[in-house]
Amino acid sequence: MMIAELGHYALVLALALALVQACVPMIGARKDDPVLMAVAGPTAVAQFCFVAIAFAALTMCYVRSDFSVVNVFENSHSAKPLIYKLSGVWGNHEGSMLLWVLILSVFGALVALFGANLPARLKANVLAVQSSIAVAFILFILVTSNPFLRIPDAPLEGRDLNPILQDPGLAIHPPLLYVGYVGLSISFSFAIAALIDRRIDAAWARWVRPWTLLAWMFLTLGIAMGSYWAYYTLGWGGWWFWDPVENASFMPWLAATALLHSALVMEKRDALKVWTILLAILAFSLSLIGTFLVRSGVLTSVHAFATDPTRGVFILAILLLFIGGSLALFALRAPLLKQGGLFAPISREGALVLNNLFLVSACATVFIGTLYPLVLEALTGEKISVGAPFFNATFAPLFVPLLIAMPFGPLLAWKRGDLLGVAQRLVGAAGIAAIAVAVIFAMEGGGPLLVPFAIGLALYVMAGALTEILERTGLLKVPLATAFARGRGLPRSAWGATFAHFGLGITLLGVIGETQWSLERIAELKPGQSISIRRYDLHFDGVTTRQGPNYRELAAHFTVRRHGDLVGVMEPAKRSFPSRGTATTETALMTRGVSQLYLSLGDPNPDGSLAVRLYYKPLVLLIWFGAVVMVIGGALSLSDRRLRVGAPKPARSKAALSPAE
Amino acid sequence: MTRRQRRFSLIGAALGVLALAVALVLSALKDSIVFFNSPTEVVEKHVKPGTRIRIGGLVKEGSVSRGEGLAVRFEVTDGKGTVSVAYQGLLPDLFREGQGVVAEGALDSAGTFRADSVLAKHDETYMPKDVADALKKQGHWKDEKKLGAAPGGSTQ
Numbered sequence A: 001m002m003i004a005e006l007g008h009y010a011l012v013l014a015l016a017l018a019l020v021q022a023c024v025p026m027i028g029a030r031k032d033d034p035v036l037m038a039v040a041g042p043t044a045v046a047q048f049c050f051v052a053i054a055f056a057a058l059t060m061c062y063v064r065s066d067f068s069v070v071n072v073f074e075n076s077h078s079a080k081p082l083i084y085k086l087s088g089v090w091g092n093h094e095g096s097m098l099l100w101v102l103i104l105s106v107f108g109a110l111v112a113l114f115g116a117n118l119p120a121r122l123k124a125n126v127l128a129v130q131s132s133i134a135v136a137f138i139l140f141i142l143v144t145s146n147p148f149l150r151i152p153d154a155p156l157e158g159r160d161l162n163p164i165l166q167d168p169g170l171a172i173h174p175p176l177l178y179v180g181y182v183g184l185s186i187s188f189s190f191a192i193a194a195l196i197d198r199r200i201d202a203a204w205a206r207w208v209r210p211w212t213l214l215a216w217m218f219l220t221l222g223i224a225m226g227s228y229w230a231y232y233t234l235g236w237g238g239w240w241f242w243d244p245v246e247n248a249s250f251m252p253w254l255a256a257t258a259l260l261h262s263a264l265v266m267e268k269r270d271a272l273k274v275w276t277i278l279l280a281i282l283a284f285s286l287s288l289i290g291t292f293l294v295r296s297g298v299l300t301s302v303h304a305f306a307t308d309p310t311r312g313v314f315i316l317a318i319l320l321l322f323i324g325g326s327l328a329l330f331a332l333r334a335p336l337l338k339q340g341g342l343f344a345p346i347s348r349e350g351a352l353v354l355n356n357l358f359l360v361s362a363c364a365t366v367f368i369g370t371l372y373p374l375v376l377e378a379l380t381g382e383k384i385s386v387g388a389p390f391f392n393a394t395f396a397p398l399f400v401p402l403l404i405a406m407p408f409g410p411l412l413a414w415k416r417g418d419l420l421g422v423a424q425r426l427v428g429a430a431g432i433a434a435i436a437v438a439v440i441f442a443m444e445g446g447g448p449l450l451v452p453f454a455i456g457l458a459l460y461v462m463a464g465a466l467t468e469i470l471e472r473t474g475l476l477k478v479p480l481a482t483a484f485a486r487g488r489g490l491p492r493s494a495w496g497a498t499f500a501h502f503g504l505g506i507t508l509l510g511v512i513g514e515t516q517w518s519l520e521r522i523a524e525l526k527p528g529q530s531i532s533i534r535r536y537d538l539h540f541d542g543v544t545t546r547q548g549p550n551y552r553e554l555a556a557h558f559t560v561r562r563h564g565d566l567v568g569v570m571e572p573a574k575r576s577f578p579s580r581g582t583a584t585t586e587t588a589l590m591t592r593g594v595s596q597l598y599l600s601l602g603d604p605n606p607d608g609s610l611a612v613r614l615y616y617k618p619l620v621l622l623i624w625f626g627a628v629v630m631v632i633g634g635a636l637s638l639s640d641r642r643l644r645v646g647a648p649k650p651a652r653s654k655a656a657l658s659p660a661e
Numbered sequence B: 001m002t003r004r005q006r007r008f009s010l011i012g013a014a015l016g017v018l019a020l021a022v023a024l025v026l027s028a029l030k031d032s033i034v035f036f037n038s039p040t041e042v043v044e045k046h047v048k049p050g051t052r053i054r055i056g057g058l059v060k061e062g063s064v065s066r067g068e069g070l071a072v073r074f075e076v077t078d079g080k081g082t083v084s085v086a087y088q089g090l091l092p093d094l095f096r097e098g099q100g101v102v103a104e105g106a107l108d109s110a111g112t113f114r115a116d117s118v119l120a121k122h123d124e125t126y127m128p129k130d131v132a133d134a135l136k137k138q139g140h141w142k143d144e145k146k147l148g149a150a151p152g153g154s155t156q
Helices: A005-030 A040-063 A070-075 A082-088 A094-116 A121-142 A169-195 A202-233 A246-271 A273-295 A302-307 A310-334 A347-381 A386-403 A421-425 A427-444 A450-474 A478-490 A491-515 A621-638 A639-644 B003-031 B038-046 B129-138
Strands: A383-386 A519-525 A530-533 A536-547 A551-563 A564-572 A573-579 A582-586 A588-592 A594-603 A612-617 B033-037 B053-059 B070-075 B082-088 B100-109 B112-121
Touching: A005 A040, A005 A094, A005 A121, A040 A070, A040 A082, A040 A094, A040 A121, A070 A094, A082 A169, A094 A121, A094 A169, A094 A273, A121 A169, A121 A310, A169 A202, A169 A246, A169 A273, A169 A310, A202 A273, A202 A621, A246 A273, A246 A347, A273 A310, A273 A347, A273 A564, A347 A383, A347 A386, A347 B003, A386 A450, A386 B003, A421 A491, A427 A450, A450 A478, A450 A491, A491 A621, A519 A530, A530 A612, A536 A594, A551 A594, A564 A573, A564 A588, A573 A594, A573 B003, A582 A594, B003 B033, B033 B038, B038 B053, B038 B082, B053 B082, B070 B100, B082 B100
Parallel strands: B033 B053, B082 B112
Antiparallel strands: A383 B033, A519 A612, A530 A536, A536 A551, A551 A564, A551 A573, A573 A582, A588 A594, A594 A612, B053 B070, B053 B100, B070 B082, B100 B112
């Protein structure tokens, strides 16, 4: 029964270790003392072990349903399935902060274990900076959000996890997102270490890129997973709400995407150093701001934040310290960094700069839209909501030029590119897009021009992404076997870029299909009645009640026919959770190709009829499928030999390096 | 191109994109923002019919009445002012009399709020009284005195 105390104790020890790790190696790096610098590695691993013990202890309390622990009592229930007992660990404020710190220490330990080829000073500084973040957040947990607090008279039963969170999608969504979020801390630590050490070169970018890529992949997956979860749980078919919580993860994603591209320039051409460092700082700062938004309670109500400000003020202090401190250091040291390689405006570098400009501006509009209502309410008390219309009017126009320019980037040469030549090579892609525009315009029979052009843009992005690979393998021109051999010979990072860009096109196609062609029917049905949508007829057979492990369920049974042929059944349901006195709607989904039928229930009426909401969502699955393709692209790029080899051999000629992607 | 010209073209592009972003943000802030009002404010401020606003408060006990199809009428109150709301569609799971609610839409000329979306605000941090007392004794309890929702993560 001492498990909670053990966890608490382990966390305190982790704090002590983190303090040592934050100070000693940095002093060592300053004095050039290899013994002091070598402290960093083992303490990073030990810190991870103790945080892991603390996390395991909390998990154990959940598995055993130890309701004498406040956190378990508030968020768990003995009848809950094991998977939700586990996900309950991070389904609440205290536990999720512990997960945050766990992932932070995992990344520190990974750098310690796999950073053997890093220069000693850089490694010592990186781990020290990483650990200073850990100090701040472990302190935050211990002082304001201790998950190990006990209740003297233990209750017999817990209050259960919010039913809407009892879902497999949400069980794994936060860990994925946190790996992405917190993973950006490594890029941040590298940037600060470089500023402290006043040394930064192409090799630095080569070390940073795999970590950023890893964080970016998880962030992408986490956002996609969260979006799919919202889509099928919330019962009205939306997959992105421009909600501050979503924006909190989307802003770091945009910054990390920009960072990946600028680090590429730095790695290949030794240019954009100052900018890359700044982006690394900004990306993690946005993660911290996201943590603040989600974890301080400021979003729910500025007023609530003002009445119980301990946590919010603590995170705000951490924010100011790290963001302010790093930007101040940046302002001091950045002018000392040497300028790198030159390039003409029309070049691969130029295209990547353009990419960065648009991504960062788009990120800034999301930032303003997310924070403006909070600031306004704090200053004037006026409450406003900035929703989808704002973001559609600002984000979309900034993303369109980015998408148009995207296929040009990989086709342009480094240093000085030939815009006209590249445009000619993209004629095929543009042709495909033009045909699509014409076909869809004809199919729609006029109507708004936006839809055909948007679809055309998505196809152009996809075809444009494939152009480079097609040219380099000579597919369609040389025999298949030759093309295949050439394809295998291409660097994995080239394939990675193609997949990532192609995936973005797929997502775009899904977004357009869903937003423009979605159909909705709302009706009240009695058993025996039917509802139809786009060639599908749904016959309402009746309702049944069932008993789940910790809920009661009212399920409606529908038979789906298409042109009279039986396609399948759909069973949307309402679940009520007695332990919380709340209900959830379980949507029924039927996948047809990449489109879906979506059926959710409203309340039953006294006269026996049932309100239902039915959607036909064309191409909707492409939204998340595209994200998966992007992640595959990231994985391919990550597996590229050149990233694993680590330190590049310095004196190879630039010319030999440049043709490779 | 000299180094200086290159740098200028870079800065020019940056400023161009920045100006575009600023212009977009400003125009969107003017057109697409929705103000939030309590029922009292709706009455006192004389919000013009047709202006999109959000209102929030508690669903008044005994005020929910369902009409033909999926039409619903209910009253939103903050204890002082009351606004009657008409809505057509499915209500969210957590919608209940006596609970918090947020509705978005506009007033019609008769003073009824025509909502096109209804969101439930629900205090999910309900706690049995004796446990709450036990926590208070231990000093782990901070009072949450307000209408509507408690922040998901900041109880005890």
